[in-house]
Amino acid sequence: MKRLLPLIALVLLLVAGLVYKVITNSTPLIGQAGQEKTPHVVDSTPAHGEVYAAQPVNVTINFNTDLSPESTISVKGNNHEWTDGPVRIEDAQTALKVDLKPGLPNGQYTVRYTACWLDRTCHDGRFTFSIDTTKQATYRDLRGRAEVAIDMTNLTFDTANIIISPETTVTWTNHDTVGHFVNTETHPEHTYFPPQNSREIPADGTFMTIFTTPGQYNYHCSAHYPGMVGSIIVKE
């Protein structure tokens, strides 16, 4: 038996090494619970685990290298697929985006994506987000107006959370002495709703955006992030 001990130890070491190698080569990058990240992923809108007060208009995933057209996104909730139309690649081939159908109910949604690179290798990722319309109670209802004004004062958007009707024009005016920005999520990629991206707005300057598609549009000032944020819900 004593003569067999070195052999036994060697066998155990070899087996342990083999199992470790197989497992580490097969395990995707693990983020928070329920999230699996691919290489080169930067962030997403919605973010993993984020709770929206109304449905997002799309799911956008940002990477730091070129995506290829084989990339895909699936958004499922209650065993129903909610993507609407083909996946698009935007922002110098680094943003993967898919529109969502209208009418997403409250609940949790799982986003599964396959990110493919120019050499056609692909990686799978996953994250979740939720919708809870009771959170709209904190929003100011400004529906029925063709135009809505938001002032930027004291490093804040004076009406941070609002609900507006489709086809409403929102105008931001800078009443501070420092420059501000109005930028869509996520900071600093700003890829969720590009028409809501301003350059620097100087003192007394303005910026406007027309919102047409129902859904939630979170935004921020890139010079004073994350303290200066706002949210617009477009709703019939």
Place this chain on the structure above:
Amino acid sequence: MNSKAILGLIVLAGLIATAGGYYVGIVRKPADTSPEPTTPGETVPTVSLRPTNTQPPVTPVTVLQPAFQNIKSPHYVSSTPTNNAVVPTPVTTVAIRFNFDVAPPSKITVTRDGTEITTGATSISSDKLTLSVPIMGNQSGQYAVSYVACWPDTSCHNGSFGFAVTLP
């Protein structure tokens, strides 16, 4: 329990562990964790042989440029030179264009074959959309560009790319 039984149990445990690892690693089709992707068509670089006193001179073989992956910071639009460009003339400036305001302390660093060859500070254009830096790019070689793009809130993100200079 005799030694043979103990040995048998150990071997059995090892087989179970191996089978489990096989199942996790192979049967469940793991995510692809292949190494950094390369540009299609990349070939293995070859090296020239130094001739010896007893052998006839060997014709030098051109060292092929390794592919640089373009790691793009947010708002990256383009660069000059472009990623994996092969430039036949000296390069004196590297410029990177964005579609959003860049701010200090954004910075570009350029190395040639591992040696830094930037010759001045990184500058931001008046419209805040371009970073540029002067470099000493008057030698043939591989030039690696790494940059830090910073935004109005002073947060920053990295990017990188590369190019080659092949002078006659």
